[in-house]
Amino acid sequence: MGNSSDDTYTLEQAKEEINILRRVEGDVVEAIENAENEEVLLYLIEEQELDIAHDGKRGLGNVRQAVLESRLASDRLKRLVSLRGDETPEDILVPEDVVRNAKVALEAGKPVVLYGPTGTGKTTFAKQLARETGIGYSLHTATPSWTPSDIIGGISPDYTGESLSYRTKLGCVSEGVQRARRFDVEYGVILDEITRADISKIFGPLYTAIENPHQTIFETDEGETIELDERVNIICTMNMSDRTVNELDNAITRRFAMIELDEYEEDKRRQLFKDWLDTHISGQTDIDDAELLRLFERDYEGINHGNESTAQGSIMRFGPMHYRDVAVFVGVACREGGEYEYDQTDSVGQAFRTYIVPRLLNSAAFPQVERIAEHYRALNDEFEEFDLSPAAELAERELEQERRQMGSYE
Numbered sequence: 001m002g003n004s005s006d007d008t009y010t011l012e013q014a015k016e017e018i019n020i021l022r023r024v025e026g027d028v029v030e031a032i033e034n035a036e037n038e039e040v041l042l043y044l045i046e047e048q049e050l051d052i053a054h055d056g057k058r059g060l061g062n063v064r065q066a067v068l069e070s071r072l073a074s075d076r077l078k079r080l081v082s083l084r085g086d087e088t089p090e091d092i093l094v095p096e097d098v099v100r101n102a103k104v105a106l107e108a109g110k111p112v113v114l115y116g117p118t119g120t121g122k123t124t125f126a127k128q129l130a131r132e133t134g135i136g137y138s139l140h141t142a143t144p145s146w147t148p149s150d151i152i153g154g155i156s157p158d159y160t161g162e163s164l165s166y167r168t169k170l171g172c173v174s175e176g177v178q179r180a181r182r183f184d185v186e187y188g189v190i191l192d193e194i195t196r197a198d199i200s201k202i203f204g205p206l207y208t209a210i211e212n213p214h215q216t217i218f219e220t221d222e223g224e225t226i227e228l229d230e231r232v233n234i235i236c237t238m239n240m241s242d243r244t245v246n247e248l249d250n251a252i253t254r255r256f257a258m259i260e261l262d263e264y265e266e267d268k269r270r271q272l273f274k275d276w277l278d279t280h281i282s283g284q285t286d287i288d289d290a291e292l293l294r295l296f297e298r299d300y301e302g303i304n305h306g307n308e309s310t311a312q313g314s315i316m317r318f319g320p321m322h323y324r325d326v327a328v329f330v331g332v333a334c335r336e337g338g339e340y341e342y343d344q345t346d347s348v349g350q351a352f353r354t355y356i357v358p359r360l361l362n363s364a365a366f367p368q369v370e371r372i373a374e375h376y377r378a379l380n381d382e383f384e385e386f387d388l389s390p391a392a393e394l395a396e397r398e399l400e401q402e403r404r405q406m407g408s409y410e
């Protein structure tokens with residue numbers, strides 16, 4: 001690859017050599033490193049998408065790393081390469097006060113916990129929040145086996161040599177700090193569904209680091225020390241369907257900003273439902289999508305707010321995101337050649353049986369199981385167009401099992 005006398009790489013050269021650059025990754029990296037100005041980078045990355053050509057649709061390959069390390073690249077361009085392939089929706093539909101409070105907390109240097117019932121879009125909003133407050137992010141889903149080393153780092157066996165040895169391995173927060181330092185960017189670390197792990201156990205060293213941000217929390221084999229960095233935003237999600245904030249360890253509520261996601265504004269919830277139906281149902285099946293929209297709303301209202309005619313209150317808190325799975329299921333099942341192409345109204349009850357009812361029953365106590373069964377029997381009677389009996393029958397079988405178990409204890 002030819003360079004000008006002062007070793008800068010011009011836009012004219014990039015255009016002349018574009019066919020070579022499409023084939024040779026190393027030349028692209030060199031062009032980025034020696035670019036005369038950001039116009040060169042914009043041509044290579046935004047217009048010609050050479051990062052996709054060499055690094056793939058997503059992931060941090062050599063070309064994207066070169067862009068992130070470039071002193072010429074704007075935050076917008078760094079964000080573009082960092083988020084390649086990220087399909088997170090751009091429209092933020094959670095309540096405005098939730099968005100504002102979460103942003104303020106991060107700006108104030110506080111880690112954030114997004115908590116609320118299942119299906120309220122916590123993970124989606126966590127990604128949107130990370131995108132809006134940083135250049136990139138990583139997402140890590142907790143498991144029961146997590147230890148502090150998954151957060152901070154630890155020692156792990158290395159089997160690559162002739163004999164067993166041990167090396168330090170970064171945890172997800174330490175890795176985020178290292179990336180923010182390397183590329184000098186704001187970076188998000190999302191710890192998803194932390195209630196799956198023992199929070200007090202895994203967050204112990206992190207609590208200490210939050211209280212003493214200049215304290216070294218980890219040191220690599222190369223001697224690099226890791227401290228919490230103000231450029232790293234820690235965003236956690238927590239499913240509160242089986243506990244309340246009062247049941248949490250006081251240590252987390254003192255050190256993290258607790259941001260609740262619960263009720264969506266009615267118009268935004270309706271927008272969600274309509275978007276999913278427009279995408280997966282309208283024009284692709286024979287199902288009356290207006291009636292299916294009404295079913296979604298009646299089901300959501302009955303679960304979350306109860307039935308006015310019977311003066312019964314809510315069954316439990318249940319988010320609207322679950323209904324996207326129903327829309328996708330029905331759309332796939334009823335398309336040409338689909339399993340329910342000729343039994344389209346039956347697919348709706350099967351979708352509720354597959355996605356909605358099991359998620360309700362998963363966290364339901366006996367009185368709630370009774371209400372769930374009653375709720376779906378009533379919906380089946382109300383919506384003659386759809387056969388919701390599979391959903392009602394699943395709830396009733398669970399109810400009978402609960403009754404038998406209760407009888408065995410008497």
